[in-house]
Amino acid sequence: MSHSQSMSFLIPSCLYFTVNRMDEKVRKQKKHQQKHSGPKAERKKQKKLGASEEEDERKRNPKAFAVQSAVRMAKTFHRAQDIKTKKHHIPVVDRTPLEPPPVVIVVVGPPKVGKSTLIRCLIKNFTRQKLGDICGPVTIVSGKKRRLTFIECTNDINTMIDLAKVADLVLMLIDASFGFEMETFEFLNICQVHGFPRIMGVLTHLDSFKNNNTLRKTKKKLKHRFWTEVYQGAKLFYLSGMVYGEYQTQEVKNLGRFICVMKFRPLVWQSSHPYVLVDRMEDLTDPENIRTNPKCDRTVSLYGYLRGAHLKNKSHIHIPGIGDFQVGSVNFLPDPCPLPDAQKKRALNEKERLLYAPMAGVGGLVYDKDAVYIDFPANHVNQHQEEVRPTTELVQSLIDTHATLDAKMAVSKVSLFSSSAILDPTDVNKQSREQEGIKEKHVWDPNIKRERRKVVFSKEDEEDDFSGSCDSEDSDQADEEDENDDDLGTYLRAECKETATGDVPPKKIQKLEKVQREVITEEPAFADSEDELENSEEDDEIWEAGYSGHSSEEELEKESVGEGSTAEKMKTQSEKESEEKEEHGALRWKDGLQQKAAEAFLRQQETVPNLRKLVYGSVVEAENSEEEEEELGGLFKVSLPQKSKKVQANALDCSHFTPDTSHNWDLEEMLNSIRDCFVTGKWEKGQDAAILLKQDEKLYGDFEDLETGIVHTSQAAEQDEAENDEENNELKDVQVKMDDEEVQKNKRLEKKRRLKEQFDTEYDDGDATYFDDLKEEMQKQAEVDYFTICS
Numbered sequence: 001m002s003h004s005q006s007m008s009f010l011i012p013s014c015l016y017f018t019v020n021r022m023d024e025k026v027r028k029q030k031k032h033q034q035k036h037s038g039p040k041a042e043r044k045k046q047k048k049l050g051a052s053e054e055e056d057e058r059k060r061n062p063k064a065f066a067v068q069s070a071v072r073m074a075k076t077f078h079r080a081q082d083i084k085t086k087k088h089h090i091p092v093v094d095r096t097p098l099e100p101p102p103v104v105i106v107v108v109g110p111p112k113v114g115k116s117t118l119i120r121c122l123i124k125n126f127t128r129q130k131l132g133d134i135c136g137p138v139t140i141v142s143g144k145k146r147r148l149t150f151i152e153c154t155n156d157i158n159t160m161i162d163l164a165k166v167a168d169l170v171l172m173l174i175d176a177s178f179g180f181e182m183e184t185f186e187f188l189n190i191c192q193v194h195g196f197p198r199i200m201g202v203l204t205h206l207d208s209f210k211n212n213n214t215l216r217k218t219k220k221k222l223k224h225r226f227w228t229e230v231y232q233g234a235k236l237f238y239l240s241g242m243v244y245g246e247y248q249t250q251e252v253k254n255l256g257r258f259i260c261v262m263k264f265r266p267l268v269w270q271s272s273h274p275y276v277l278v279d280r281m282e283d284l285t286d287p288e289n290i291r292t293n294p295k296c297d298r299t300v301s302l303y304g305y306l307r308g309a310h311l312k313n314k315s316h317i318h319i320p321g322i323g324d325f326q327v328g329s330v331n332f333l334p335d336p337c338p339l340p341d342a343q344k345k346r347a348l349n350e351k352e353r354l355l356y357a358p359m360a361g362v363g364g365l366v367y368d369k370d371a372v373y374i375d376f377p378a379n380h381v382n383q384h385q386e387e388v389r390p391t392t393e394l395v396q397s398l399i400d401t402h403a404t405l406d407a408k409m410a411v412s413k414v415s416l417f418s419s420s421a422i423l424d425p426t427d428v429n430k431q432s433r434e435q436e437g438i439k440e441k442h443v444w445d446p447n448i449k450r451e452r453r454k455v456v457f458s459k460e461d462e463e464d465d466f467s468g469s470c471d472s473e474d475s476d477q478a479d480e481e482d483e484n485d486d487d488l489g490t491y492l493r494a495e496c497k498e499t500a501t502g503d504v505p506p507k508k509i510q511k512l513e514k515v516q517r518e519v520i521t522e523e524p525a526f527a528d529s530e531d532e533l534e535n536s537e538e539d540d541e542i543w544e545a546g547y548s549g550h551s552s553e554e555e556l557e558k559e560s561v562g563e564g565s566t567a568e569k570m571k572t573q574s575e576k577e578s579e580e581k582e583e584h585g586a587l588r589w590k591d592g593l594q595q596k597a598a599e600a601f602l603r604q605q606e607t608v609p610n611l612r613k614l615v616y617g618s619v620v621e622a623e624n625s626e627e628e629e630e631e632l633g634g635l636f637k638v639s640l641p642q643k644s645k646k647v648q649a650n651a652l653d654c655s656h657f658t659p660d661t662s663h664n665w666d667l668e669e670m671l672n673s674i675r676d677c678f679v680t681g682k683w684e685k686g687q688d689a690a691i692l693l694k695q696d697e698k699l700y701g702d703f704e705d706l707e708t709g710i711v712h713t714s715q716a717a718e719q720d721e722a723e724n725d726e727e728n729n730e731l732k733d734v735q736v737k738m739d740d741e742e743v744q745k746n747k748r749l750e751k752k753r754r755l756k757e758q759f760d761t762e763y764d765d766g767d768a769t770y771f772d773d774l775k776e777e778m779q780k781q782a783e784v785d786y787f788t789i790c791s
């Protein structure tokens with residue numbers, strides 16, 4: 001009481017305020033006089049009556065609301081329809097229980113991109129706890145109704161395949177300083193098999209950009225590429241840098257918030273299969289059995305949340321990487337990471353921010369049905385046991401072998417002929433990817449001492465990107481690096497430099513040799529566009545300058561040869577060239593360049609769609625009876641399709657319609673012949689066209705124009721009528737006709753009205769009828785199901 005009193009003394013202004021308010025209440029201000037006439041009053045009246053303002057404006061100024069441009073109108077309409085239809089989707093039955101299992105978030109990305117760092121930061125953001133090692137799935141409570149399970153996807157194709165099946169959300173990490181790597185695309189391809197989960201891109205290493213302009217451009221470039229690969233408008237997050245080994249708190253918070261409120265669409269594969277993401281595993285086999293027989297059958301208990309459908313007892317399951325097994329028994333366990341009890345508070349309190357990561361050794365104590373496990377950190381146990389190494393050299397070498405035979409086979413390369421290119425297993429994959437417009441480029445990263453598989457997109461994109469990065473005048477070193485990455489020629493040069501300095505590991509030199517060999521053996525295939533051709537020429541020049549030490553004098557010589565027209569000159573020049581080739585063995589690839597180019601062109605002609613065939617309908621192939629078939633060693637036949645098929649180029653162009661000019665349609669003969677086809681002429685016995693036509697007229701000659709209401713009668717009927725009418729009273733007839741017309745008109749109107757009604761019910765109201773019907777049906781089914789389960 002005393003406290004409140006002192007308050008009133010301390011703040012007299014408050015008292016003043018109350019007094020003023022009192023005054024206001026006493027002296028009521030005079031109101032504005034309301035208008036009862038004039039345009040304003042009328043407008044208000046109309047508003048009260050309910051006439052919409054929009055309609056009114058449309059009436060007042062019809063020109064402003066008229067269609068200005070039909071094209072723009074059509075565009076706007078199409079756009080609106082597109083947006084509308086995009087929202088439509090076939091409703092899927094959501095079978096998630098009332099308390100859903102944690103959302104599986106898979107963090108994917110190439111090595112050292114920051115996957116573990118991101119998971120650690122997100123866990124810290126949600127639970128305020130620090131997790132050292134990210135090992136296995138980590139489950140956390142992120143909100144009142146949502147739990148999240150984070151799992152890191154290692155850079156292994158099997159892990160990617162397994163996780164793509166169970167992922168609800170994929171956080172796709174991309175090293176922005178390097179660009180897209182093959183791992184990202186591999187994962188995206190895998191995802192397509194079982195249905196695309198939600199995918200969110202996260203750009204890391206953005207702090208390595210010194211220039212804001214380059215940063216902005218790179219972000220834009222990566223975003224658009226990401227959109228192309230995933231879908232237009234796919235979410236992309238930017239992690240702009242690190243503070244004390246962690247991403248910036250606000251950015252992580254935003255990302256976490258986004259994950260918390262995200263809606264997931266149930267995938268068909270996931271909702272039709274029961275699956276468990278195992279987060280804990282115990283081997284229950286008797287240790288004695290294992291000691292006596294290390295290969296004995298084991299009893300293992302696996303723990304995890306069941307997702308998808310129901311799992312039956314004794315059902316068969318598949319454990320990825322191990323095989324198919326039968327379940328011994330399935331038990332319900334208390335939730336190790338339960339959702340908080342329903343409370344009115346919005347935020348979670350500290351106790352509710354649970355973290356469950358048994359594989360990462362969180363918690364220390366683990367309670368089981370029949371046991372309690374105490375987790376000791378590794379440094380608690382003194383390992384006195386020293387490794388006893390076998391003394392035999394053979395056994396030691398066997399132990400030291402780290403790579404398996406499969407891995408070694410994968411690295412091995414094969415060359416069929418001495419002069420042919422070396423094949424390695426990745427070539428097959430590469431070819432298929434190259435067809436998709438994605439190429440792989442191995443780049444040695446000296447910072448992390450690792451070879452990275454950079455994705456190089458189709459030429460057009462690259463050129464765009466390249467020109468884009470060139471635009472900035474104030475580009476810094478990072479910018480230059482980017483450009484270098486993009487340009488293959490510069491890349492080769494850069495590699496050359498690196499070899500000179502000897503900064504590259506021996507494997508790199510091998511690769512360089514491979515590139516050289518490829519350049520030597522590769523036939524100069526005709527490029528699709530001129531630009532490509534130019535580029536390949538440029539590359540050749542670069543190659544010449546870089547490797548064979550091709551001087552400018554030689555180039556000059558080449559030019560002079562081009563000018564000289566005599567055959568002798570050519571001959572001597574070719575001799576010279578051959579000498580040079582002997583000197584520089586590497587120049588052998590120039591041998592018969594024109595011939596090779598012609599061959600490559602013909603070869604390519606066969607692969608690309610035959611334009612001639614498209615234009616002329618069919619390609620006439622000259623039969624070459626004297627087909628020469630070269631034989632290699634009496635076993636193989638060299639098939640040279642360009643030799644056997646000679647395409648006749650002077651065929652008739654069927655894409656044009658050439659009117660038949662051989663007939664003169666104005667001649668009476670021609671007209672009669674046409675008439676014979678339809679009106680006159682005797683086609684068959686007893687089928688005179690003229691008689692048939694008359695019969696037709698009698699049968700179908702009468703018709704009624706619904707629009708105008710005029711009844712057309714057949715000529716024959718009309719003639720008959722005319723004969724009869726002459727005898728009858730004309731006036732009477734007219735009267736009857738008028739009455740008839742009236743009746744007909746009414747009938748027509750009624751018919752029209754009914755048709756319009758039918759149309760309206762079908763189209764006007766039924767904007768999303770099918771969609772709504774489906775939804776309604778599913779809702780009903782869900783209710784019925786729920787009722788049956790409850791009862």
Ligand SMILES: Nc1nc2c(ncn2[C@@H]2O[C@H](COP(=O)(O)OP(=O)(O)OP(=O)(O)O)[C@@H](O)[C@H]2O)c(=O)[nH]1
Nearest residue numbers: 110111112113114115116117204205206207241242
């Ligand atoms: N400068 C910078 N460094 C980063 C960024 N993100 C991650 N790093 C660093 O990159 C290194 C690798 O980070 P990790 O989180 O271990 O990467 P990872 O993808 O889990 O690596 P692996 O599990 O080995 O594949 C760490 O030293 C991080 O500090 C970033 O945005 N900027």
